[in-house]
Structure formats: structure tokens, C-alpha cells
Amino acid sequence: MAVDGPPDHGAIDGRTTLTHDHQPTRGEPRVALVTCADLPDLEPDDRLLRAALAARGVHVDTVIWDAPDVDWAGYDLVVIRSTWDYAVRRDEFVAWAHTVPRLANPADVVAWNTDKRYLDALSAAGVPTVPTTWVAPGETGQLPERGEYVVKPAVSAGSLDSGRYDLGDPGHRQLAADHLTRLGTAGRVAMVQPYLHGVDTAGETALLFAGGPTGPVFSHAIRKGAMLAGPDLPSEELFRTERIDPRTATGEQLAVAERTLAAVPGGAERLLYARVDLIPGPDGTPVLVELELTEPSLFLGPAEGAADRFADAVVSRLRATA
Known part of the structure; x- marks a missing residue:
């Protein structure tokens, strides 16, 4: 017997919904919401999406992207969510994405979008x-003489390893140069942008x-x-x-x-x-x-109905690929 729920949130194309003990039944659509080891139960915002999907009769697993022995092909849709540790392992992350069938967003989009170039x-x-100057590892970046600028890596998440510098100030200028050196030494492409x-x-x-x-x-x-009040500091x-x-x-x-x-x-x-x-x-x-x-x-929490809209988008994608 299906769980009582909101109207039109039951079976997808005739498939069975959840049983009363919330165990998946045969034929039920299966979705993986992908996260990282630091957020094994997703971040709070994504839990709203998980709940909205469950209300629509979708079986949802929360899966860590680099967990071993995951049968990604066993899911009707794999949705990348809180994989915020990818920045220091981008090559590995992109390679993983290319092994996952029915990935959202698609692997080629992931490869293109995870490098801010x-x-x-x-x-x-x-x-x-925003006008951007790129500084590759081994290059000597020429910083503007004055003005406030942001230095950050081309591959990053959550504004980490990013700093704001007043280049007319000698101290800040040295810190900005050190920041570029630090990124280059780590083999990371840096980007320099005017602070808006x-x-x-x-x-x-x-x-x-x-x-x-x-x-x-x-x-x-x-x-x-x-978010950027000053130079990049260790965190x-x-x-x-x-x-x-x-x-x-x-x-x-x-x-x-x-x-x-x-x-x-x-x-x-x-x-x-x-x-x-x-x-x-x-x-x-x-x-x-x-x-x-x-x-x-x-940012589903601050917007009324947003979790439902995104859950409906997932259900629509499931129907399209059924």
C-alpha cells in the first residue's frame, strides 16, 4: 500500500510508491543525491529536496561520490549535490563523473563548469x-598598480583560497603576490579580477x-x-x-x-x-x-515552494528517461 501523501505525488508512470516502512518497492524510481564525506547526510538545504522527492514516491539514497563499490548504474538518476571537496581533486572528480550513467548535470557539463576559465x-x-586575468603555474602574474582586486583559483568551491587586496597598499600587494605564488606552486591556475x-x-x-x-x-x-573582507587567510x-x-x-x-x-x-x-x-x-x-x-x-529554504519545484524537475526528468 502506498503512503498517503499530497495529490499527484504518487506513482511515476504507474510505478509503485513507498511502503509504510519506507522501504523501496519493486519498480520504484531510484535517485541518488550525491554528496561528499564531510556532509554524509547532505547539507540542510538538500534535505528539503530529499523530503520533497520522497513525498512524490521516489526512493532516494544519499551517496558519497568517491565511496567504493557503488552501483551507479542501478539508479534511474544520479544528481550531484554537496560534493564540495572536489576542488582539490578535480581530475578525479571529472573522471568519476564520466563513469556515471544518467548523471545530472551531465559529465561534459561538469568538466566544462568546474574550471572557471x-x-x-x-x-x-x-x-x-567580470574582466579576468589568468595566471598559469610557472607564470609571473603582473598585478595592476592600484585598485582593489580579487585573487582566487580557477578551480574552487565556496570562496575558499580567495582574497581581496588593495594593490596600492604595499603590504596588500605583497600578500597578493604571495597568494599567486602559493596557487602556482600548488599547480593551480589563478585568476585576478577587479573587486566590484x-x-x-x-x-x-x-x-x-x-x-x-x-x-x-x-x-x-x-x-x-x-564575503571577501580582505586577504586570503588559512582556513x-x-x-x-x-x-x-x-x-x-x-x-x-x-x-x-x-x-x-x-x-x-x-x-x-x-x-x-x-x-x-x-x-x-x-x-x-x-x-x-x-x-x-x-x-x-x-537555496531552497528561503524561497517558498522551491523544494517542490526542483523535486518536480527531477520527476519530470525521470519520466523523460523511463
Whole structure:
């Protein structure tokens, strides 16, 4: 017998839903929500998605991405969520992604999106992006003479290994140079970007999209406050704490987000989720800071109905691949 639940949240294409003891029954759709060893039960936001999927009769397992002997082919859909330890093991993570059938988002998107040099491709496609200078290992980066700039690695998660420097200050300038050296010594490509002061006043706007039959559909927006207060300092944290508030997206922001998604290689219609992060540029118009297609926080908690919308996107994908 199926568990009582909300209307239309029962069987998918006639498949059986959960039994009363919450054990999966034969034919029930199976989804893996993928996380890392530091978050074995997901982060709180993703637990909302797990609950919404269970209410729709989907059996959900929480699986650590690098756990041994996982039968990934046994899942109808594998959804990357809190894999926030990938940054220092990107090659291994991308190789893993290519072994997983029915992965969301797809492995080639993961490979493209986990290196922020994708910003160059988006800029070439006409997306307004933060101007970026890249410094490869072994290169001597030429820092601007003055102004506030951000130094961070091209492969990173959660704003870790990122710092803000006033290059007109000799002390900060040396710290920025040391930061570049530290990243290069570790074999990491560095990126140098002007610090956009609009983040201190308007904040950063993240626009969240859930997959639809013809492409991602806008779900909700949130505001993130400024996170970089100064130079990069050693930290044991997996990610930095953010202040999150609901926000109403403007037409201009939505237009930039849609232009960004339209430039994703292979087509945006393959995406189960997307997050577009924007900051006001010097003239106040929105510019892209990051396009998150791999393991972004979806900020389901602050937005009413967001967990249901993303769960519905998963169910739609299950039906399409059944």
C-alpha cells in the first residue's frame, strides 16, 4: 500500500510508491543525491529536496561520490549535490563523473563548469562577465598598480583560497603576490579580477533555475552579502558562511541569466539545475560572476515552494528517461 501523501505525488508512470516502512518497492524510481564525506547526510538545504522527492514516491539514497563499490548504474538518476571537496581533486572528480550513467548535470557539463576559465567562453558569446586575468603555474602574474582586486583559483568551491587586496597598499600587494605564488606552486591556475564594489551595497544576486522540458525555468532568486573582507587567510573550513535573503529578480538580471544559459555548450535543455550569480558592474548593470552548474547551493529554504519545484524537475526528468 502506498503512503498517503499530497495529490499527484504518487506513482511515476504507474510505478509503485513507498511502503509504510519506507522501504523501496519493486519498480520504484531510484535517485541518488550525491554528496561528499564531510556532509554524509547532505547539507540542510538538500534535505528539503530529499523530503520533497520522497513525498512524490521516489526512493532516494544519499551517496558519497568517491565511496567504493557503488552501483551507479542501478539508479534511474544520479544528481550531484554537496560534493564540495572536489576542488582539490578535480581530475578525479571529472573522471568519476564520466563513469556515471544518467548523471545530472551531465559529465561534459561538469568538466566544462568546474574550471572557471569557462568565463572566457561566455564572454566571447556576449555575456557580460567580470574582466579576468589568468595566471598559469610557472607564470609571473603582473598585478595592476592600484585598485582593489580579487585573487582566487580557477578551480574552487565556496570562496575558499580567495582574497581581496588593495594593490596600492604595499603590504596588500605583497600578500597578493604571495597568494599567486602559493596557487602556482600548488599547480593551480589563478585568476585576478577587479573587486566590484556593488557587492558591498546591492550584494550578489543568485538566480536559480530548475530543469524543464525545453530548458531551465526560473524558480527564485536570493541575495548574498559580500564575503571577501580582505586577504586570503588559512582556513580549515570546507566553505564560508553566507548570509542569504530572498530577492526579487529584475528583468535586466533575468535577461543576463537567460543569455548565459543559452551559451552553455551542448544546450541548456540538458540541465537539471542552474545557478547564475550576478553583481552590479561599475555602471550598475549586472555582470556574471559565476555560472554554477555542478554542485551549487540551490537555496531552497528561503524561497517558498522551491523544494517542490526542483523535486518536480527531477520527476519530470525521470519520466523523460523511463
